[in-house]
Amino acid sequence: MGDDRVKNEAMEIMGLFQLLPRLVVFDLDYTLWPFYCECRSKREMPKLYPQAKGILSAFKDKGVDIAIASRSPTPDIANTFLEKLGIRSWFVAQEIFSSWTHKTDHFQRINRRTIIPYNEMLFFDDEDRNIDAKLAMRKIKGMNNQISSDISGISIQDHRNHKAFHNSINDRFPNETSQLHHKLMR
Numbered sequence: 001m002g003d004d005r006v007k008n009e010a011m012e013i014m015g016l017f018q019l020l021p022r023l024v025v026f027d028l029d030y031t032l033w034p035f036y037c038e039c040r041s042k043r044e045m046p047k048l049y050p051q052a053k054g055i056l057s058a059f060k061d062k063g064v065d066i067a068i069a070s071r072s073p074t075p076d077i078a079n080t081f082l083e084k085l086g087i088r089s090w091f092v093a094q095e096i097f098s099s100w101t102h103k104t105d106h107f108q109r110i111n112r113r114t115i116i117p118y119n120e121m122l123f124f125d126d127e128d129r130n131i132d133a134k135l136a137m138r139k140i141k142g143m144n145n146q147i148s149s150d151i152s153g154i155s156i157q158d159h160r161n162h163k164a165f166h167n168s169i170n171d172r173f174p175n176e177t178s179q180l181h182h183k184l185m186r
Helices: 003-014 054-060 075-084 104-114 129-143 156-160 163-168 175-182
Strands: 023-026 065-070 090-095 121-125 145-146
Touching: 003 054, 023 104, 054 065, 065 075, 065 104, 075 090, 104 121, 129 145
Parallel strands: 023 065, 023 121, 065 090, 121 145
Antiparallel strands: none
């Protein structure tokens, strides 16, 4: 599935909602790309998961800001890869640093930098422990969370399964979300 086709499909799904998150935050390793940065060399040419670039592009075209929250111990490699892929400038915030905590510090920095409230953010990550930490923050600050469902990274399938947008918007627009669920499951 090409980037433009993925982008168009993602934009079609997003178009079904009256309200989108203002900021979507992504992990890097095993969410946008299929590896750990610390296991790679800066000399390599990285690859995103097949649908990642189209999805990122769709969010940008819909006016939704995107950011990164990564606990990579090799931010220099991560930043080099983002440059090589031509997407580093797409992100309004890039919090890439090693941490023993569950990305709470990352989100506090993103919040300070963007001034976007937590309840207007959506977070994609492949690790339950990071999502669990964000669920604790959600109870306090209203943050929305999404776990990438399998080892294929972020994909249109996440949207077809009504996970990301359902979790993000269901409380605000239950009727629209229900209608989308029925349309996508046909």
